[in-house]
Amino acid sequence: MYQEPLGADLANAPPDRRARPRRPFRQRRRPEERVRILGETVDLMRPEEVLLHIERCVEACARSIIANHNLHSLYLLPRTPGMRRLYDMADVVELDSTPLIHFTRLLGLHSRPFHRCTYLDWRDQFWSMANRKGWRVLYVGGAEGVATSAAERLSARYPGAVIKGLSGYFDATPGSAGNAAVLADARDFQPSILFVGMGMPRQELWIADNIEALPEAVILPVGAAFDYEAGVQQAAPRWMGRMGVEWLFRLFADPKRLFTRYCVEPWFLIGPAMGDVRAAMQRRKR
Numbered sequence: 001m002y003q004e005p006l007g008a009d010l011a012n013a014p015p016d017r018r019a020r021p022r023r024p025f026r027q028r029r030r031p032e033e034r035v036r037i038l039g040e041t042v043d044l045m046r047p048e049e050v051l052l053h054i055e056r057c058v059e060a061c062a063r064s065i066i067a068n069h070n071l072h073s074l075y076l077l078p079r080t081p082g083m084r085r086l087y088d089m090a091d092v093v094e095l096d097s098t099p100l101i102h103f104t105r106l107l108g109l110h111s112r113p114f115h116r117c118t119y120l121d122w123r124d125q126f127w128s129m130a131n132r133k134g135w136r137v138l139y140v141g142g143a144e145g146v147a148t149s150a151a152e153r154l155s156a157r158y159p160g161a162v163i164k165g166l167s168g169y170f171d172a173t174p175g176s177a178g179n180a181a182v183l184a185d186a187r188d189f190q191p192s193i194l195f196v197g198m199g200m201p202r203q204e205l206w207i208a209d210n211i212e213a214l215p216e217a218v219i220l221p222v223g224a225a226f227d228y229e230a231g232v233q234q235a236a237p238r239w240m241g242r243m244g245v246e247w248l249f250r251l252f253a254d255p256k257r258l259f260t261r262y263c264v265e266p267w268f269l270i271g272p273a274m275g276d277v278r279a280a281m282q283r284r285k286r
Contacts, residue, residue, distance in 0.1 A: 035109045038272040040077065040087070042069050042095045044104075044115040047122035051129060053092055057218045058135060058192045065207070066220045068094040068118055073200055074272075075265040080201045085208035086221070094118060098244030103273065107280040113242060119195075119222045120235055130193070131158035138189050138217075139226045140182060141168035141197025150229035164189050165226060168198045172206050183213045194219045197226055 033044040045053075050066065057064040067090035077083055087093060095101060095111075096118035104111035119126075130137055137154075139147050147165025155163050166185055170178035186194065194217040196203045203221040207214070227233040236249035247262045 086204040131160040138191035150226035
């Protein structure tokens with residue numbers, strides 16, 4: 001279910017974010033802003049730079065994949081056959097982890113706190129832009145009814161955007177009837193932006209498995225993004241993300257599901273991390 005904004009009253013929309021002062025940022029990327037940590041490539045980008053990339057791709061009607069890395073994805077990647085395909089396809093890989101930002105600083109790389117970048121960091125700016133430009137936004141994910149509820153809430157707040165939500169509870173097996181139906185809905189809607197929120201690694205595998213059948217859109221795996229928009233999950237305050245303790249908020253909110261992710265998985269990354277530290281020490285000796 002989605003709402004076409006026919007005769008929408010833009011006077012009741014949120015204030016235009018363009019009226020607010022903005023921090024300057026470069027509109028061209030530098031080679032040293034694409035770095036390797038723990039064996040994987042990430043892009044040191046500010047939220048504003050991600051939005052500029054999205055805007056340019058939408059204007060050019062070009063498909064682009066924006067992935068993200070955090071400690072959980074770095075743990076899963078070598079243990080999940082097929083997951084790497086998504087990262088090989090990605091044009092941008094956001095760095096969604098303040099601890100990893102601190103680690104890249106330790107290695108002497110060109111990272112800053114503002115390089116932590118994920119949906120919750122740029123959601124307000126994104127929806128303001130989608131509202132002004134009339135973007136068509138499709139979200140696939142969440143339990144039955146969640147995506148629809150989120151789309152209705154967002155449509156009321158941002159009537160200039162055209163927003164649709166599809167449940168993530170379907171048989172995602174390639175060739176299944178459920179998968180074919182979701183792909184058909186996505187093609188019929190013709191989104192500018194496709195958010196896929198099925199959790200890692202299901203969302204990455206689904207995008208990679210179906211990339212040829214997906215519309216020419218900017219495609220982003222975004223986890224529980226619409227759970228937050230629908231109000232079924234509470235997002236941590238952004239100051240906790242900036243301080244690197246957002247994981248504590250989420251752990252206390254759902255300890256049974258997240259204990260292994262936050263308290264066990266990071267230990268498996270110590271070996272690759274020590275390899276990066278040794279390489280950084282060798283660079284400094286030269």
